[in-house]
Amino acid sequence: MTPVGRRPGNQDTRETILAAARQAFAERGFDRASIRQIATAAAVDPALVHHYFGRKDALFREATAIPVDPDVVVPHVFAEGPDAAPERLLRTFLGVWEDPETGPMMLSLLRSAYADPTLAALVREFFLSQIVRRVRPHLMGRVPAEEIPTRLALVASTLFGLASARYVLRLGPLAELDAEAVAKMAAPTVRHYLLGELTSS
Amino acid sequence: MTPVGRRPGNQDTRETILAAARQAFAERGFDRASIRQIATAAAVDPALVHHYFGRKDALFREATAIPVDPDVVVPHVFAEGPDAAPERLLRTFLGVWEDPETGPMMLSLLRSAYADPTLAALVREFFLSQIVRRVRPHLMGRVPAEEIPTRLALVASTLFGLASARYVLRLGPLAELDAEAVAKMAAPTVRHYLLGELTSS
Numbered sequence: 001m002t003p004v005g006r007r008p009g010n011q012d013t014r015e016t017i018l019a020a021a022r023q024a025f026a027e028r029g030f031d032r033a034s035i036r037q038i039a040t041a042a043a044v045d046p047a048l049v050h051h052y053f054g055r056k057d058a059l060f061r062e063a064t065a066i067p068v069d070p071d072v073v074v075p076h077v078f079a080e081g082p083d084a085a086p087e088r089l090l091r092t093f094l095g096v097w098e099d100p101e102t103g104p105m106m107l108s109l110l111r112s113a114y115a116d117p118t119l120a121a122l123v124r125e126f127f128l129s130q131i132v133r134r135v136r137p138h139l140m141g142r143v144p145a146e147e148i149p150t151r152l153a154l155v156a157s158t159l160f161g162l163a164s165a166r167y168v169l170r171l172g173p174l175a176e177l178d179a180e181a182v183a184k185m186a187a188p189t190v191r192h193y194l195l196g197e198l199t200s201s
Numbered sequence: 202m203t204p205v206g207r208r209p210g211n212q213d214t215r216e217t218i219l220a221a222a223r224q225a226f227a228e229r230g231f232d233r234a235s236i237r238q239i240a241t242a243a244a245v246d247p248a249l250v251h252h253y254f255g256r257k258d259a260l261f262r263e264a265t266a267i268p269v270d271p272d273v274v275v276p277h278v279f280a281e282g283p284d285a286a287p288e289r290l291l292r293t294f295l296g297v298w299e300d301p302e303t304g305p306m307m308l309s310l311l312r313s314a315y316a317d318p319t320l321a322a323l324v325r326e327f328f329l330s331q332i333v334r335r336v337r338p339h340l341m342g343r344v345p346a347e348e349i350p351t352r353l354a355l356v357a358s359t360l361f362g363l364a365s366a367r368y369v370l371r372l373g374p375l376a377e378l379d380a381e382a383v384a385k386m387a388a389p390t391v392r393h394y395l396l397g398e399l400t401s402s
Contacts, residue, residue: 110315111315111316113369113370114311114312114315114316114365114369115312115315115316120369120370120371123370124370124371124372124373127370127372127373128372128373149373149374150374150375150378150386153366153372153373153374153375154366154375154386154387156366156372156375157359157362157363157365157366157367157372157375158358158359158362158390159362160361160362160365160366160370161358161359161360161361161362161363161365162358162362164315164358164361164362164365165354165355165357165358165361166358168314168315168321169314169321169324169325169328169361170321170325171325171328171329171354171357171358172325172328172329172350172354173350173351173354174351174354174355174357174358177351181400184400185351185355185394185399185400186355188393188397189359189390189393189394192389192390192393193386193390196389198386199382199385199386
């Protein structure tokens with residue numbers, strides 16, 4: 001039942017594919033969802049999905065609408081090694097929020113993830129399938145491998161918390177400080193979660 | 202235009218008052234909103250507002266639907282002094298979320314605050330008017346007074362972040378650990394924000 005007479009890039013077809021992709025990634029997770037299943041659900045040919053969106057990673061990113069490419073961001077954050085990563089991560093993350101183009105996308109994404117369990121599942125999958133596995137090699141040898149997912153979840157919670165306090169709830173002082181000051185204040189936390197003793201308290 | 206022939210406790214009247222209160226607290230802030238204005242907006246007698254909800258604090262708490270009484274929680278968290286406060290705070294906060302009665306209320310509140318700027322403003326007002334001023338005396342002498350709002354906003358961001366990661370997005374490891382383990386892992390962060398050197402990084 002491939003749509004006929006529609007030129008490539010047709011908005012309706014793209015949206016149908018993206019909706020099917022969101023459903024599939026949220027339900028089955030990134031690894032188990034396939035382009036073939038998504039194409040079937042969208043009633044299009046798998047080749048059309050590839051034609052519009054490229055590889056599964058790219059389709060996933062477009063389905064989640066996260067305006068960040070982990071293949072660019074993760075190497076950037078670790079470019080000076082793990083010890084410099086906390087400040088680089090915070091500057092990059094706050095930079096995406098401060099940017100007049102990507103900031104509103106992040107806000108809308110966070111709001112949607114809160115309102116809709118399907119989108120919450122997509123953000124979760126993005127974290128587990130796109131972030132954790134790309135960060136892992138940068139931390140190997142510095143911390144026990146089995147702690148890495150927990151450490152990164154704690155880092156993610158720090159980022160969500162800052163975004164919530166600064167951009168959603170606009171909690172007085174945290175909304176008024178400049179991004180660089182916030183990055184400096186939160187850096188010890190990210191450093192602790194990434195590289196410190198996890199249960200030293 | 203006081204409603205006539207309705208018995209005290211009438212659900213519609215209560216809801217009308219609460220809606221007017223939400224609007225007033227979100228627009229004018231806790232300090233500047235008055236029972237009299239709220240009564241006028243709800244077209245009831247101020248005495249009826251007092252009769253249903255008691256003092257402004259209590260009306261505010263009911264309007265925000267935050268299932269936590271700062272007059273109980275703040276003294277509890279600081280009962281063993283500021284050094285024990287981080288773990289006590291985290292245990293108390295996660296306890297509210299783990300509780301089958303208050304947990305869903307917190308989730309619904311957080312979702313609403315994300316979706317609706319009026320409710321986001323109420324959560325912000327709750328933090329500034331109910332929490333900061335009650336915590337302040339417990340930190341005086343330990344940290345510079347002017348840093349206290351920023352410190353508490355950073356603590357609040359930690360709590361929002363944990364709640365987001367654990368209960369809303371259910372980020373793998375952070376959703377699976379027991380609450381006590383999460384409290385222990387996050388305690389150094391809360392301690393740092395509450396009592397540490399704010400920009401030591």
